[in-house]
Amino acid sequence: MALALGFESFEPDELIPLGLPADDVARKALLKAAREAYEEGGEEALERVIRDNLGEHADEVLNKLDETLSSCPGCGQPNPQILRSRGAIAAKQHIDPTNLGKDGISAWCSNCTADSGRFWGRSAAEIQEFARQIGLDSNKALVYTPQYGGTGHWSLFLDAIGPDGYLLPQYADLIDEFLRTGIPVKR
Numbered sequence: 001m002a003l004a005l006g007f008e009s010f011e012p013d014e015l016i017p018l019g020l021p022a023d024d025v026a027r028k029a030l031l032k033a034a035r036e037a038y039e040e041g042g043e044e045a046l047e048r049v050i051r052d053n054l055g056e057h058a059d060e061v062l063n064k065l066d067e068t069l070s071s072c073p074g075c076g077q078p079n080p081q082i083l084r085s086r087g088a089i090a091a092k093q094h095i096d097p098t099n100l101g102k103d104g105i106s107a108w109c110s111n112c113t114a115d116s117g118r119f120w121g122r123s124a125a126e127i128q129e130f131a132r133q134i135g136l137d138s139n140k141a142l143v144y145t146p147q148y149g150g151t152g153h154w155s156l157f158l159d160a161i162g163p164d165g166y167l168l169p170q171y172a173d174l175i176d177e178f179l180r181t182g183i184p185v186k187r
Ligand SMILES: [Zn+2]
Pocket: 072, 073, 074, 075, 076, 077, 080, 109, 110, 111, 112, 152
């Protein structure tokens, strides 16, 4: 499962089919338990809570969860293409140290209209997979941050940013090449 994208933002009805369990209080309690399990134990703990509580319906919910959490909150697009602005070089990316860890490498969902400069990038799933490959946290590979760049704005590879606000040198070139050799977009 790809569970990186804002687990805290869901309503029970979005994830748990109506009637499982039947009443609203129980549904909210289940979602709360699932969220706490995820925060403490990650995807495996979350899956365990869902399976323990929903039995034969667990797969349905887990698939829905996976799909929802991989979608762009700005437009609802599943596994959106996340694109960088033209010309920016990831290795030189600089983050305001007072905002360290909140922004990261800016990128935009190609399906959202607020973007002003998208150029090249990768799909959300590719970005998460690449983070795992190079030893970064896939939960921090792709975080939806509209507060920094409007609808469709994402921050990439948050745990690859050093205390000086620059990308850590061991990741900078890898990330830059990975993003640049992804989806080419001509505008
Ligand atoms: Zn979008």
